[in-house]
Amino acid sequence: MSGEGIIESIAVMHDRSNGLGGGFAAYGIYPEYKDYYAFHIFYDSVFSKKECEEFLERHFDIINLSKIPTRKIKAITDEPLIWRYFVTPLPTKLSDSQLDEREFTAKCVFHVNTRIDGAYVFSSGKNMGAFKAVGFPEDVGRFYRLEEYEGYCFTAHGRYPTNTPGWWGGAHPFALLDYSVVHNGEISSYDANRRAIEMYGYKCTLQTDTEVITYIVDYLHRKKGLKFTEIASVIAAPFWQTIERMMPEERELHEYLRVIFSAQLITGPFSILVGFDGGLMALNDRLKLRSMVVGEKNDTVYIASEEAAIRIIEQDLDTVWSPKGGQPVIVCVDGGEV
Amino acid sequence: MALNFLYPDYEVARNYDRCIACRACERQCANGVHKYLSDSGKVVCDDAKCVNCHRCVSLCPTRALKIVKSGNTYKENENWSGKTINEIYRQADSGGVLLSSMGNPENYPVYFDKILLNASQVTNPSIDPLREPMETKVFLGAKPQRVERDNDGRIKNNLAPQLALSMPVMFSAMSYGSISYNAHESLARAAGELGILYNTGEGGLHEDFYRYGKNTVVQVASGRFGVHPDYLNSGAAIEIKMGQGAKPGIGGHLPGVKIVGDVSRTRMIPEGSDAISPAPHHDIYSIEDLRQLVYSLKEATDYKKPVIVKIAAVHNVAVIASGIARSGADIIAIDGFRGGTGAAPTRIRDHVGIPVELALAATDKRLRDEGIRDNVSIVVGGSIRSSADIIKAVALGADCVYIATAALVALGCHLCRSCHAGRCNWGIATQVPELVKRLNPEIGYKRLVNLLTAWQHEIKEMMGGMGINSIESLKGNRLMLRGVGLNEKELEILGIKHAGE
Numbered sequence: 001m002s003g004e005g006i007i008e009s010i011a012v013m014h015d016r017s018n019g020l021g022g023g024f025a026a027y028g029i030y031p032e033y034k035d036y037y038a039f040h041i042f043y044d045s046v047f048s049k050k051e052c053e054e055f056l057e058r059h060f061d062i063i064n065l066s067k068i069p070t071r072k073i074k075a076i077t078d079e080p081l082i083w084r085y086f087v088t089p090l091p092t093k094l095s096d097s098q099l100d101e102r103e104f105t106a107k108c109v110f111h112v113n114t115r116i117d118g119a120y121v122f123s124s125g126k127n128m129g130a131f132k133a134v135g136f137p138e139d140v141g142r143f144y145r146l147e148e149y150e151g152y153c154f155t156a157h158g159r160y161p162t163n164t165p166g167w168w169g170g171a172h173p174f175a176l177l178d179y180s181v182v183h184n185g186e187i188s189s190y191d192a193n194r195r196a197i198e199m200y201g202y203k204c205t206l207q208t209d210t211e212v213i214t215y216i217v218d219y220l221h222r223k224k225g226l227k228f229t230e231i232a233s234v235i236a237a238p239f240w241q242t243i244e245r246m247m248p249e250e251r252e253l254h255e256y257l258r259v260i261f262s263a264q265l266i267t268g269p270f271s272i273l274v275g276f277d278g279g280l281m282a283l284n285d286r287l288k289l290r291s292m293v294v295g296e297k298n299d300t301v302y303i304a305s306e307e308a309a310i311r312i313i314e315q316d317l318d319t320v321w322s323p324k325g326g327q328p329v330i331v332c333v334d335g336g337e338v
Numbered sequence: 339m340a341l342n343f344l345y346p347d348y349e350v351a352r353n354y355d356r357c358i359a360c361r362a363c364e365r366q367c368a369n370g371v372h373k374y375l376s377d378s379g380k381v382v383c384d385d386a387k388c389v390n391c392h393r394c395v396s397l398c399p400t401r402a403l404k405i406v407k408s409g410n411t412y413k414e415n416e417n418w419s420g421k422t423i424n425e426i427y428r429q430a431d432s433g434g435v436l437l438s439s440m441g442n443p444e445n446y447p448v449y450f451d452k453i454l455l456n457a458s459q460v461t462n463p464s465i466d467p468l469r470e471p472m473e474t475k476v477f478l479g480a481k482p483q484r485v486e487r488d489n490d491g492r493i494k495n496n497l498a499p500q501l502a503l504s505m506p507v508m509f510s511a512m513s514y515g516s517i518s519y520n521a522h523e524s525l526a527r528a529a530g531e532l533g534i535l536y537n538t539g540e541g542g543l544h545e546d547f548y549r550y551g552k553n554t555v556v557q558v559a560s561g562r563f564g565v566h567p568d569y570l571n572s573g574a575a576i577e578i579k580m581g582q583g584a585k586p587g588i589g590g591h592l593p594g595v596k597i598v599g600d601v602s603r604t605r606m607i608p609e610g611s612d613a614i615s616p617a618p619h620h621d622i623y624s625i626e627d628l629r630q631l632v633y634s635l636k637e638a639t640d641y642k643k644p645v646i647v648k649i650a651a652v653h654n655v656a657v658i659a660s661g662i663a664r665s666g667a668d669i670i671a672i673d674g675f676r677g678g679t680g681a682a683p684t685r686i687r688d689h690v691g692i693p694v695e696l697a698l699a700a701t702d703k704r705l706r707d708e709g710i711r712d713n714v715s716i717v718v719g720g721s722i723r724s725s726a727d728i729i730k731a732v733a734l735g736a737d738c739v740y741i742a743t744a745a746l747v748a749l750g751c752h753l754c755r756s757c758h759a760g761r762c763n764w765g766i767a768t769q770v771p772e773l774v775k776r777l778n779p780e781i782g783y784k785r786l787v788n789l790l791t792a793w794q795h796e797i798k799e800m801m802g803g804m805g806i807n808s809i810e811s812l813k814g815n816r817l818m819l820r821g822v823g824l825n826e827k828e829l830e831i832l833g834i835k836h837a838g839e
Binding site for chain 2: 192268
């Protein structure tokens with residue numbers, strides 16, 4: 001499918017954002033470069049671009065680089081330089097680092113974002129990309145010519161920022177490697193989550209809930225090897241009173257997850273969409289303090305904060321339902337694995 | 339010379355219009371303050387013997403008694419206070435070390451009182467604990483480094499032994515000997531009913547209390563009193579006491595007069611002999627020696643019990659804690675300089691150690707900076723006075739708190755700070771049978787349960803106000819805290835912002 005539908009859908013949610021940030025994640029859009037990491041980078045100036053490119057050249061083989069195609073529209077102004085690179089780690093650098101390829105790449109992304117002034121990698125996965133800007137999401141979609149991309153999964157977000165000023169890097173989705181998160185809500189566990197995840201080598205630079213959720217997903221999935229169902233049981237853990245009623249084996253598992261990953265529990269209202277290679281997970285906080293609706297039509301799944309955002313692009317749905325708090329909805333492309 | 343004459347700090351004020359000369363005060367006072375004069379039919383008192391424990395005040399049926407501060411004063415002097423002068427008189431008279439009990443009462447900053455909590459407004463809903471689950475359950479113990487799976491892909495349970503607590507509170511160590519049998523029974527039963535733990539202190543475990551084993555932390559201290567294999571295996575966890583906040587750097591001394599009957603048997607020492615705990619453990623002169631004791635205890639208990647290492651909050655506490663976190667210990671307990679005691683040299687109690695708030699913040703940060711925070715849980719005490727202190731401690735980074743003074747106050751203690759005299763009129767810090775029986779464990783344990791139930795309600799209300807419905811999400815959540823009236827260095831150490839930031 002193309003990016004047209006997601007723009008149309010998020011436009012209905014116009015009043016849920018205030019024009020201070022909008023964005024999209026699109027999966028399956030770079031089939032010709034699917035074995036390379038696609039870095040999308042904002043630069044404040046040509047100087048930061050030069051410094052960043054020198055860093056990239058020292059660590060990666062750059063297969064292709066170009067400006068990300070955009071179109072001028074009135075609603076989107078003050079854009080930074082926006083570039084895209086398809087890269088693969090230099091074999092010598094990679095073996096010297098004694099890291100696996102994904103960890104090496106993630107470390108380089110953190111290096112750019114924390115050490116190179118004026119450069120910000122906002123997308124770094126394979127065969128996927130994040131596109132974001134300050135503006136209403138439907139305008140951001142047109143700005144990035146999203147309708148010209150073909151992919152298997154799209155997510156979108158319109159911001160109503162309360163904690164941090166609107167800037168291009170601060171818009172959702174947040175992405176690291178092929179994980180992307182869009183998030184509606186404000187989590188009360190932020191600083192507990194932040195201080196815990198920073199112990200494992202992540203740097204939270206943006207004071208934003210969504211950033212820390214992205215790192216938690218990356219940590220639990222990539223570093224700890226949890227499945228997405230298990231990740232849901234960590235970040236929106238069942239209440240102890242629920243766990244106590246479970247069968248012994250299930251109970252032991254959930255108790256184990258809560259004890260070990262107590263600092264990755266997320267409280268406060270959230271509904272999140274987690275994109276990953278081959279699929280998508282939607283999840284509400286365990287009290288369901290945010291709305292979320294799922295619609296299905298044949299083999300296509302739609303998930304939105306409001307049913308209206310689904311109906312605008314698919315009126316004839318097979319089913320429409322609301323997941324319970326803490327109940328993950330995991331959708332995979334055929335043959336995909338969670 | 340009358341130089342050592344000390345005018346009493348307090349006076350017993352008796353309203354003779356109300357006094358019916360029932361002589362209840364006379365019977366209640368183990369210090370012999372009150373005396374009935376049959377000639378005049380009046381009760382009189384000797385203020386000099388009064389420790390201000392309020393036993394007589396509380397039991398006077400006509401409210402004829404109150405204790406007031408003595409108006410007697412030396413010539414005013416900002417440098418030489420009346421207290422200082424009196425202490426010199428006492429030492430010039432006795433040649434001895436000044437002794438005190440309970441926590442440091444001096445005027446040092448209480449950081450908990452300079453920290454304020456957050457609440458949700460608009461952007462994030464507060465949560466009503468009456469309508470929604472509000473979780474205060476915590477687990478203490480080391481967390482495994484990696485998740486392991488069996489051949490079928492199921493997660494293996496590779497958890498080290500954990501302590502499960504219904505709320506992040508435990509009763510701190512107080513030995514049988516320093517406090518009474520009935521006080522111990524109250525603590526043990528309350529711990530059982532509440533789903534938390536109490537701590538034997540260094541006095542062994544009375545055979546009657548083995549049945550509360552799953553709610554018991556058994557302590558191993560430098561005197562090793564009462565330590566034997568059954569004792570170690572009887573509790574839910576073992577605590578190695580390296581130090582105590584009230585008296586860092588020194589040991590303990592339970593006088594022979596308290597080593598009577600069951601106390602003697604439980605401590606495994608002869609009746610009437612002084613129980614002297616050395617200042618250091620004489621098998622621990624360095625961190626690697628501690629590691630050996632940790633593993634000796636684990637060997638003795640088949641690796642089924644978490645080991646707690648308790649230290650006093652001293653200047654290098656964060657570095658010491660880091661060493662402990664690498665020693666095989668599962669839990670570190672940090673005892674602040676305001677922690678209580680049954681007896682301590684006054685100068686040490688009042689001048690050694692640092693506030694637990696700063697010790698906690700520094701330790702939590704240090705362990706995180708080194709990436710070893712998951713190796714251990716952190717328990718803090720000395721002194722936690724209310725549910726608000728607990729919330730603040732958890733938000734600073736504690737997994738759990740220890741309370742002891744607050745528990746004794748719930749049992750009737752009026753903080754007269756005279757435990758070392760052994761004549762506690764409330765039946766708590768005494769072994770005198772007729773005093774001990776004044777504390778009814780049936781009532782005592784219910785009062786402890788009441789106190790912590792009330793605190794749990796308050797914790798839930800405050801958490802709900804912050805939009806947090808599980809205590810795990812409060813742990814180390816320092817953005818929920820703001821300082822008031824603190825300087826930049828203090829804020830930096832506490833890792834919190836100032837109010838208004």
